Amino acid sequence: MKFRRSERLVDMTHYLMYHPRELVSLTWFADRYQSAKSSISEDLVIINDIFKHQGIGFLQTVPGAAGGVKFYPMVKKDQAEAMINELCSLIADPERLLPGEYLFMTDLLGNPKIMNEVGKLLAAAVADREIDAIMTVATKGIPIAQAVANQLNVPFVIVRRDPKVTEGPTVTINYVSGSSKRIQTMVLSKRSLKEGARVLIVDDFMKAGGTVNGMINLLEEFNASVAGIAVLVESEHVEERLVDDYISLVKLTNVNMKEKKINVVKGNYFSKKINFL
Numbered sequence: 001m002k003f004r005r006s007e008r009l010v011d012m013t014h015y016l017m018y019h020p021r022e023l024v025s026l027t028w029f030a031d032r033y034q035s036a037k038s039s040i041s042e043d044l045v046i047i048n049d050i051f052k053h054q055g056i057g058f059l060q061t062v063p064g065a066a067g068g069v070k071f072y073p074m075v076k077k078d079q080a081e082a083m084i085n086e087l088c089s090l091i092a093d094p095e096r097l098l099p100g101e102y103l104f105m106t107d108l109l110g111n112p113k114i115m116n117e118v119g120k121l122l123a124a125a126v127a128d129r130e131i132d133a134i135m136t137v138a139t140k141g142i143p144i145a146q147a148v149a150n151q152l153n154v155p156f157v158i159v160r161r162d163p164k165v166t167e168g169p170t171v172t173i174n175y176v177s178g179s180s181k182r183i184q185t186m187v188l189s190k191r192s193l194k195e196g197a198r199v200l201i202v203d204d205f206m207k208a209g210g211t212v213n214g215m216i217n218l219l220e221e222f223n224a225s226v227a228g229i230a231v232l233v234e235s236e237h238v239e240e241r242l243v244d245d246y247i248s249l250v251k252l253t254n255v256n257m258k259e260k261k262i263n264v265v266k267g268n269y270f271s272k273k274i275n276f277l
Contacts, residue, residue, distance in 0.1 A: 016071040025068035077276040119147025157192040175214030209242035
């Protein structure tokens with residue numbers, strides 16, 4: 001089937017956005033649309049210009065016979081600021097307060113639009129890193145891990161508290177919770193990660209960082225390395241932080257049950273070296 005240029009542009013855009021960080025050869029596109037490579041190259045220039053202008057991402061051209069083009073999801077700085085400001089506003093809603101100074105977050109974690117934006121923000125922050133997989137701990141970190149994995153086009157793995165018969169042989173470690181100082185257990189299927197994998201750890205909330213530190217220790221059992229650490233919310237008031245190098249979107253500075261007030265500010269996201277569009 002011969003595509004008109006307008007049809008080609010729509011289909012190429014759709015394909016690239018659903019295959020981020022994947023090298024696609026110009027020959028493959030030329031065969032798909034029965035068009036000359038020169039025409040494909042012109043189309044890619046148009047798509048790249050629109051991606052950058054709209055804050056969607058950019059296309060990287062890989063030269064050579066085995067080369068092609070890769071799409072990297074990114075954001076503009078003003079877009080990132082607007083997204084994080086909205087997150088701060090949503091999390092600061094006093095209706096989120098639960099007994100014990102906990103916050104109700106399930107509605108945000110279950111909102112696909114919000115999670116898609118969170119995934120874009122965190123993926124943009126690590127766009128220049130080699131990442132083979134995303135790791136999180138069940139259960140609230142799963143939507144975030146899936147959102148980031150979609151943007152980076154890599155699998156995500158779930159660390160559990162108890163072994164599941166459906167996951168086969170597992171690796172189990174004990175770790176110390178950073179906030180409660182209690183011994184807890186982490187379990188991961190042996191088939192989840194390849195040896196030497198570079199892993200981005202993500203979580204929904206970080207206090208002292210005991211859970212994240214546990215995942216770091218678990219990676220050592222797989223001879224895997226930490227490619228980065230990213231969290232949706234970090235707590236400001238902790239006696240001792242067990243991890244130092246991490247990215248946070250939002251920082252929880254204070255919770256006042258009596259006044260029903262939640263103080264939330266931007267996390268350290270903008271202090272990181274991020275190549276915004």
